[in-house]
Amino acid sequence: MTAVLSPESALALALLTPFVGASVLPLFHDRPNLREAVTLVTAASLCFIVLQLLGPLQHGARPEIDIIEIVPGLAVAFKVEPLGMLFGLVASSLWFVNSIYSIGYMRGNDEPRQTTFYVCFAVAIGSAIGIAFAKNLFTLFLFYEALTLSTYPLVTHKRNEEAIRAGRTYLIFLLGTSLLLLLPAIIATWVFAGTLDFKPGGILPASLGAATIAALLALYVFGIGKAAVMPLHFWLPAAMVAPTPVSALLHAVAVVKAGVFSILKVAVLVFGIDTLSSTGQATWLTVVAGVTIILASVIALRQDNLKRRLAYSTISQLSYIVLGVAVLAPISVTGAAMHIAAHAFSKITLFFAAGSIYTAAHLTQVSQLDGIGRRMPWTMGAFTIGALGMIGVPPTAGFLGKWFILGGAMQTANWLAVAVIFVSTLLNAGYFLPIVYRAFFCDSVDDGHDKHSGEAPWPIVVALTVTAAGTVLMFFLPDVPFSLAKLISGR
Amino acid sequence: MNAVWAHLPILIVLVPLFGALLAGFARRADPAFAIALVVSWVIPFCAGAMLWQVLASGPISYHLGSWAPPWGIEYRVDALNAFVLMLVSMIGAVTMPFARRSVGFEIEEGQRPWFYCMYLLCLTGLLGIAVTGDAFNAFVFLEISSLSTYVLIALGRDRRALLAAFQYLIMGTIGATFYVVGVGLLYLMTGSLNMVDIAARLGPAWADNSRTIIAALAFVTVGVSLKLALFPLHVWLPNAYSYAPSWATAFLSATATKVAIYLLVRFLFSIFGVAIDLRALPVAAIIIGLSLAAMYIASLIAVFQSSLSRMLAYSSVAQIGYITLGIGFVNLAGLTGGLVHIVNHALMKAALFLAVGAVFFRARTVQLDDLAGIGRKMPITMTAFTVACFGLIGTPGTSGFISKWYLALGAIERGWWLVVFLIVGSSLIALIYVGRVLEIAWLREPSAAVAEARDPPLSMLAPLVLLAAATIYFGFDTEWTAGIASTTAKGLLGGLR
Structure with missing residues (x-):
């Protein structure tokens, strides 16, 4: 790929583009077509700009920009490294697809306050890009909070009592954990390490001792509430009241991904895998992640509301990534990074499908989905691919991440992790396959619902087809995510 | 220009003081507001010039009427004072334009000029506390700012403001009394009211009179803490801030308690802390x-x-x-x-x-x-x-x-x-x-x-x-x-x- 932009200017542009888009959008409040065009153009240019960074990165370039040093230790600075690149690619490419979907969904459901919706969405994506390319913990924290605040109006989009309550849970859990646990962790890191800059191999000295490292790691794992590690997961199911494109943003594009991305980044670039394994952090983290995976899956089994089932599936899948860290093998870290991308594509497909069913047939419960596959073949076809991705069946991307994490667990003889992966795979199949079965092989019961609805509006169908295709393509062409993920662990 | 430059420490007090007089004579709202606005916009330049001077070439010592300290009153500006002066004057300058509409809406026409007069007096007091190097002079300014604050609060939009002002008056007076008792004890111990001088003389007095000095410390700390609303001496604050005219609340919340905090820092770090080992006390x-x-x-x-x-x-x-x-x-x-x-x-x-x-x-x-x-x-x-x-x-x-x-x-x-x-x-x-x-x-x-x-x-x-x-x-x-x-x-x- 020929570089149109120098890596540094591409980085600066990538950070600016979503915010520029967000500030232009309100000007077209009264002209929806133009407004949506601005969103699409912004998303497409962001995607293009982020792609410009990929080539130089693979050739060893690490472009960086220092904006300002606020006080000693607190600097706003950006640097592209492989893991951030991976997250940036996922966020920017899915934003584009999600924008197409949003247009179909928001218009199809005649949602109010659409301009606010698109503005907040753009700001949220900008924050996600800021997190992805943060050079140090402070910058990451800054955009982490910006992401929480910018998604709050999206979660409460419906403005009814339920949405407001959900918004409260959302803010208290996410801002609360980050202010109460993550901030002290960052301060402690500054005190112990004398720097907040991410560095391969970590910045915290192993000489701190196992107990301090464990305490600090716990502050990070639970302080990064966006990763939804149990028992700090309640905000995620609550946030399901938001419109489906927002759920997709939360579950696939930005929010939870920012959480696990941050955990991964902190583990690899602040602690360092070697420090973590030499101080023996694997066991407790494996238990925390394992419990979350299994418990969330069991809860998912019992949910009849489709979006809630998907939400608990997300909680469980996120902890795969935490598990990948917990195993503390380079290959499992690679797997964890791959899983960020894989889960993003599969989960967004599932949410797109859920929203498509809601838009076309106004159904929300799993028990209502008998025979829906015959009326909405594209939607349910894509849903099936997404579900297979969740379970980790080839040929979907979900298989790859799981495979590497499993490989790492076997390497380090972490049998607990191995067991968790096997059991949870069964559970995943247990809560996804019945939906697919109902959709295609059960006859629809007459319950008064409109039986003649067909597919959802075309932008929705296009979007979910693209992401489903992405899920499969990533299995066959895993080069880009894999090469980036491999660079992360440095082996 | 040089003549003005040398007299900045006193000008920062005199300008608002004369402004208050003029505003009082104006008798009408608009001229009074104009005076308040001009004064509020001039003061930051004085404060800024002093801050610049202090940062460039160290503390300024200004002798009132050319009487040498410790006999005369000394205005002493170091980085801390200049910092506080800058804050107070900037808050006044930035918020002042807001006052015209807000005061016009909330306060009866006949009382509006007095509102601006009281604001300027309050500003005089606050800037005075921050600029002076004399413990008793600080008390005088403390009273000027407090008395004018009571009036500002009492001008509030309903009758509850009167009670709030009265409550603050009682608490404020207790605070001021505590402060002046503390300063009196210090004068007893050192024979001086100049802060730098007190700090220098207090150390030698410690051996024989530690109990009196501790009492002075306690009186000053409690008195100032009342003014700065340190918990649990804050009970006057919620009523005062709720019932005062909106603009007065904004100005006072940003400046009055802050200047009291300055005074506390000054006493703890520049007087008591210099003379005795405060770490030995709780x-x-x-x-x-x-x-x-x-x-x-x-x-x-x-x-x-x-x-x-x-x-x-x-x-x-x-x-x-x-x-x-x-x-x-x-x-x-x-x-x-x-x-x-x-x-x-x-x-x-x-x-x-x-x-x-x-x-x-x-x-x-x-x-x-x-x-x-x-x-x-x-x-x-x-x-x-x-x-x-x-x-x-x-x-x-x-x-x-x-x-x-x-x-x-x-x-x-x-x-x-x-x-x-x-x-x-x-x-x-x-x-x-x-x-x-x-x-x-x-x-x-x-x-x-x-x-x-x-x-x-x-x-x-x-x-x-x-x-x-x-x-x-x-x-x-x-x-x-x-x-x-x-x-x-x-x-x-x-x-x-």
Whole structure:
């Protein structure tokens, strides 16, 4: 790929583009077509700009920009490294697809306050890009909070009592954990390490001792509430009241991904895998992640509301990534990074499908989905691919991440992790396959619902087809995510 | 020009004092406002020139009537004074344009010139406390500012303001009495009222009269703590801030308590701390304990308020707790955090109370129940309000975060990890009381009370937006806040025994 932009200017542009888009959008409040065009153009240019960074990165370039040093230790600075690149690619490419979907969904459901919706969405994506390319913990924290605040109006989009309550849970859990646990962790890191800059191999000295490292790691794992590690997961199911494109943003594009991305980044670039394994952090983290995976899956089994089932599936899948860290093998870290991308594509497909069913047939419960596959073949076809991705069946991307994490667990003889992966795979199949079965092989019961609805509006169908295709393509062409993920662990 | 330059320390007091006289003679609202505006806009130049001079070439010593200290009154400006002078004068300058409409709306026509007269007197007093190097002169200015403040509060929009003013008058007088008793004891011990001189003579007196000196320390600390509303001596504050005219609340919340905090720092670090080993006394421990209590108890009370201005008043008590906490740490990071929070809190509280004033101006109510959907009716006002609220919580990217960062480092320097968690934990309560308002303002359907509301005119909007923008600006550029605070803190700690 020929570089149109120098890596540094591409980085600066990538950070600016979503915010520029967000500030232009309100000007077209009264002209929806133009407004949506601005969103699409912004998303497409962001995607293009982020792609410009990929080539130089693979050739060893690490472009960086220092904006300002606020006080000693607190600097706003950006640097592209492989893991951030991976997250940036996922966020920017899915934003584009999600924008197409949003247009179909928001218009199809005649949602109010659409301009606010698109503005907040753009700001949220900008924050996600800021997190992805943060050079140090402070910058990451800054955009982490910006992401929480910018998604709050999206979660409460419906403005009814339920949405407001959900918004409260959302803010208290996410801002609360980050202010109460993550901030002290960052301060402690500054005190112990004398720097907040991410560095391969970590910045915290192993000489701190196992107990301090464990305490600090716990502050990070639970302080990064966006990763939804149990028992700090309640905000995620609550946030399901938001419109489906927002759920997709939360579950696939930005929010939870920012959480696990941050955990991964902190583990690899602040602690360092070697420090973590030499101080023996694997066991407790494996238990925390394992419990979350299994418990969330069991809860998912019992949910009849489709979006809630998907939400608990997300909680469980996120902890795969935490598990990948917990195993503390380079290959499992690679797997964890791959899983960020894989889960993003599969989960967004599932949410797109859920929203498509809601838009076309106004159904929300799993028990209502008998025979829906015959009326909405594209939607349910894509849903099936997404579900297979969740379970980790080839040929979907979900298989790859799981495979590497499993490989790492076997390497380090972490049998607990191995067991968790096997059991949870069964559970995943247990809560996804019945939906697919109902959709295609059960006859629809007459319950008064409109039986003649067909597919959802075309932008929705296009979007979910693209992401489903992405899920499969990533299995066959895993080069880009894999090469980036491999660079992360440095082996 | 040189003639003016040399007399800046006295001019910064005389200009508002004569302004007050003129405003009193003006008898009409508009000329009085014009005088107040001109004075408010001139003062920052005086303060700025002195700050520049101090930073460039060290403390300024100005001898009133050329009488040499310690016999004459000395005005002594170092980095700390200049910092406070700059803050007070800037708050006055930025908020003043807001006053015309707000005062015109809330105060009867005949009383408006007196309002401006009292404001200028109050400004005189506050600047005087900050500029003087004489302990008794500080008392005089303390009384000038207090008396004029009582009047300002009593001019409030309903009769409850009278009771609030009376309550503050009683408490304020007790505070001032405690202060002057303390100064009297110091005079007894040292025969001097000049702060530098007291500090020099107090040390030798310690051996024989430690009990008297401790009593003086206690009297001064308690007296000043009443004025700065240190928990549990804050009871006058919520009523005063709720019932005073909106603009007066904004100005006082940003300046009056802050100047009292300055006085506390001056006495602890430049007088007592220099003369005797304060670490041997439990002063810091008491301050830290009360500060933590303020941060939690006042914040919790704020959560349950039904009036916006009352909620912000309790939040002020809590935020003052942050400032005194940093002072209690007695180390570089902590003191820097405390001093920088003086400025940061002043800016955001001024913004918040101005927003409340703007809301009252348009909706005639500040009861939370009536304010549903106000955000949609007054978007610019409430956006500024929201930004300042984030500052209160201390989210990164706001000036409140900078304060918290330094305070936490100060606690760690002491090895108090628990306190670190207490500091960040109290911002969680701020999140709750602030979130409650934001939810009502932005997410609810507009109520009947705010149906007609819209953003106020530019003269009110501009100060508000400027202050809110400062909350963000000083979250990134800290040269003029944390930078100076750190220099000042270094100087103060360097002088400690």
